[in-house]
Every structure is written in structure tokens, then in C-alpha cells.
Amino acid sequence: MDKFDKLTGVAAPLPLINVDTDMIVPKQFLKTIKREGLGVNLFDEMRYDDDRNEIPDFVLNQPQYRDAEILVAGDNFGCGSSREHAPWAIKDFGIRCIIAPSYADIFYNNCFKNGILPIVLPQDQVDVLMNDAEKGSNARIEIDLEAQTITSSDGEVFTFEVDSFKKHCLMNGLDDIGLTLEKAASIRDFEAQASAARPWV
Known part of the structure; x- marks a missing residue:
């Protein structure tokens, strides 16, 4: 799993x-057991029309x-299924980081196990960052996991909470297998x- 320390993007x-x-990913794409290759199907029904043409208005197609x-x-x-x-x-x-007021518990925990940092912030702070994001590619947000801060493109700083064990795993690139191998x-x-002691076993 990739390590997560700082991200500016x-x-x-x-x-x-x-x-x-x-x-996020419709049920018809759940046949695979590989972690790679699903990015093209992210938000599939919002990104593409019935003929698989991109819908220009959807944010990730811009x-x-x-x-x-x-x-x-x-x-x-x-929310929804696990x-x-x-x-x-x-x-x-x-996408390496999601910022939202709340998450479904299973999804939230699955993010950490897959190298994604899900950050919880109060709605008013999410609103500020949402407005910042709407500025487009010139507005870059900085995430510092070690310091637990988010810096907007205007220099406004927000702090966030994260479980210390989950933080350790992300910063060291440790999923469940990595933790075992430690x-x-x-x-x-x-x-x-x-x-x-038991050679007969």
C-alpha cells in the first residue's frame, strides 16, 4: 500500500x-477481485450516457x-452496501483523500485499508473547501497527515482528527497484510x- 504523508493537489x-x-461503483463492475482497473468505472452512471459517451457536466469529466x-x-x-x-x-x-462531514462506517474504515485518507470536518468548513474546490485546477489544497491540517488555496488552515493507529498505518503504507508482515x-x-514442542503436529 502506498504511504500517505503530505498531499497537494x-x-x-x-x-x-x-x-x-x-x-461510486455500480454493481455490474463487482465481478473483479483486482484492485486495479476500476477507476474508469468510478461514478459510472453519472460520468457516462447509455452509449458510453462522457457526460460533459459531470465534475470528473471536466x-x-x-x-x-x-x-x-x-x-x-x-453509504449503502459494504x-x-x-x-x-x-x-x-x-483520488487519495476525501473530505466530507460524515461517512458510512464500513466505507470509512475500508478507505484506510486501501491507502485513502477520509477526513471528517464540520459542515461549515467543508463548505469553505467546497467553494475553494470550485475554483478549478488553480486552487490546490494541501493535506498534511502528520500535522493533521488542511490548507486551502487561500492559506486558510483547518485541523482534523484521525485515529492514531489508522494514521500510523497510512503514513507507513500498512494494510492488514503489511501489519501482519511487521x-x-x-x-x-x-x-x-x-x-x-509438538513435533507430531
Whole structure:
């Protein structure tokens, strides 16, 4: 998993509430078990018409937001089913951070496990950053995970809370497998001792 420390990038505004995981990646794309390749299907039904042509008005189809690495969204983002494909699609598109007033719990936790930082801020602060994001590609927002700060393109600074364990995992690029591998030496020692004590097993 990629490490997350600081991120300075374009933020795309998505001022919608209750964006569920089916809107993030529709069910017909859930057959894959690979984490790569779903970025093209992110917000599929909002990005494309029935003939697979891009809908120009959708934010991620607009030239200034095609390389967005931050998403500023509305309340209750990631609600609905618990599909992990939703953060896979977001990450594969190139978005590393989401800022919203609240998230569905499972989606929120899945983000951390996939290298995405979901930040919770009060609605009035999200509104400021939403307005900032609407300025387009010239408005770059800075995220500093270690300092737990967000700096708008105008230099306004907001602080955010994040669980210390989740912060550690993101900053060190540790998913569940990575956390286990950190204990590889201890696991090997335990297995050697167990094998010596019970060679018949």
C-alpha cells in the first residue's frame, strides 16, 4: 500500500449528500477481485450516457478535475452496501483523500485499508473547501497527515482528527497484510517453538 504523508493537489467538488457505494461503483463492475482497473468505472452512471459517451457536466469529466487527487463531498458519503470495490475505484482513479462531514462506517474504515485518507470536518468548513474546490485546477489544497491540517488555496488552515493507529498505518503504507508482515520474525519464532514442542503436529 502506498504511504500517505503530505498531499497537494486539485480538489474536485461533489456537493451531493448520501452518495452510496452503488453510485461510486455500480454493481455490474463487482465481478473483479483486482484492485486495479476500476477507476474508469468510478461514478459510472453519472460520468457516462447509455452509449458510453462522457457526460460533459459531470465534475470528473471536466478538464480541470481529470487529475483530481482530493474529493470534497457531502454528508453520509459511502453509504449503502459494504462493497470494498468503492474505495478501490476511488484509489484507482487517483483520488487519495476525501473530505466530507460524515461517512458510512464500513466505507470509512475500508478507505484506510486501501491507502485513502477520509477526513471528517464540520459542515461549515467543508463548505469553505467546497467553494475553494470550485475554483478549478488553480486552487490546490494541501493535506498534511502528520500535522493533521488542511490548507486551502487561500492559506486558510483547518485541523482534523484521525485515529492514531489508522494514521500510523497510512503514513507507513500498512494494510492488514503489511501489519501482519511487521510481525514476521515473531511469527517465525513462535512456529519454530511450537514445532519443537509438538513435533507430531
